[in-house]
Amino acid sequence: MMRRILIVLAAFSMxxxxxxxxxxRSELDGARAAIAAAKAAxxxxxxxxxxxxxxxxxxxxxxxxxxTDYHPDENAELIAQAEAKAKAAHxxxxxxxxxxxxxxxxxxxxxxxxxLKPASVSTLNHAVDTLKRRSDISVEVAAHTDSHGSDAYxxxxxxxxxxxxxxxxxxxxxxxxxxxxxxxxxxxxxxSNATATGRATNRRVELRxxxx
Numbered sequence: 350m351m352r353r354i355l356i357v358l359a360a361f362s363m364x365x366x367x368x369x370x371x372x373x374r375s376e377l378d379g380a381r382a383a384i385a386a387a388k389a390a391x392x393x394x395x396x397x398x399x400x401x402x403x404x405x406x407x408x409x410x411x412x413x414x415x416x417t418d419y420h421p422d423e424n425a426e427l428i429a430q431a432e433a434k435a436k437a438a439h440x441x442x443x444x445x446x447x448x449x450x451x452x453x454x455x456x457x458x459x460x461x462x463x464x465l466k467p468a469s470v471s472t473l474n475h476a477v478d479t480l481k482r483r484s485d486i487s488v489e490v491a492a493h494t495d496s497h498g499s500d501a502y503x504x505x506x507x508x509x510x511x512x513x514x515x516x517x518x519x520x521x522x523x524x525x526x527x528x529x530x531x532x533x534x535x536x537x538x539x540x541s542n543a544t545a546t547g548r549a550t551n552r553r554v555e556l557r558x559x560x561x
Contacts, residue, residue: 370408370411370412370415371411371415372407372408372411374411374414376410376414376424376428377407377410377411377414377428377431379428379432380403380406380407380410380428380431380432380435381407383403383431383432383435383436383439384400384403384404384407384431384435386435386439387399387400387403387435387436387438387439387442388400389560390438390439390442390446390560391442391446391447391448391559391560392435392438392439392441392442392446394442394446394447394448394449394560395438395441395442395446395447395448395560396437396438396439396441396442399434399435399437399438399441400434400435400438402430402434403430403431403432403433403434403435403438404431406427406428406430406431406434407428407431409427410424410427410428410431413427442560446559446560447489447557447558447559447560448558448559448560449557449558450555450556450557450558451476451479451488451555451556451557451558452553452555453472453473453476453514453553453554453555453556454472454553455468455469455471455472456469456472456473456514456553456554457469458510458513461506463506463509463510463512463513464513465513465514465517473514473517473518473521474521476518476556477518477521477522477523479556480518480523480527480556481522481523486527486558486559487526487527487528487529487558487559488527488528488529488556488557488558488559489528489529489530489531489556489557489559490511490512490514490515490518490528490529490530490531490554490555490556490557491511491530491531491532491533491554491555491556491557492507492508492510492511492514492530492531492532492533492553492554493507493532493533493534493535493537493538493551493552493553493554493555494506494507494510494532494534494535494551494552495535495538495542495547495548495549495551495552496535496538496542496548496551497542497548500534500535503534503535504532504533504534505532506532506534507532507533507534508530508531508532509532510532510554511530511531511532511554512530514530514554515528515529515530529559535551538551539551539553
């Protein structure tokens with residue numbers, strides 16, 4: 350029990366004390382590699398608890414390696430735990446983990462339609478410029494609706510709107526293999542649907558940057 354408590358505390362204090370602990374020992378190679386792979390996959394954003402537990406176990410194992418009262422079996426358990434947590438974080442992060450959201454303010458559609466209004470061009474062209482500048486990222490075009498209408502209708506409408514924006518990006522030079530699209534209907538509101546302002550806020554399109 351005490352060890353579990355110490356591991357949890359280590360996860361929260363790591364930024365303060367990590368520089369005092371040497372994790373470069375060969376015994377920790379596997380755990381370090383697993384944590385690095387999970388981080389590269391976006392685990393810090395998509396599975397932060399598991400990743401923090403993995404890092405905490407790694408540092409606690411490193412700490413134990415330098416203790417005079419060293420217990421190899423217990424430390425091996427800590428190292429195995431670090432690897433297991435990192436691998437679980439890695440699996441949770443992929444595929445399709447969102448590591449960043451690029452908000453597209455100013456994307457408008459005709460009512461009950463996926464047809465883009467001319468007023469959307471400026472925002473969409475800026476998105477094209479962003480994707481060309483950041484050529485190393487892949488994104489999901491995510492479209493959302495307010496709560497007016499049935500769940501099924503809003504889901505289908507958001508699917509069409511996401512696909513419409515994706516098609517615009519493709520037609521302006523963004524490679525299709527960097528893009529996917531998905532509608533979320535009314536399932537992820539960011540404001541109250543009880544007011545006109547809230548509903549307008551919920552009707553939105555985002556680019557979700559995916560872990561590589």
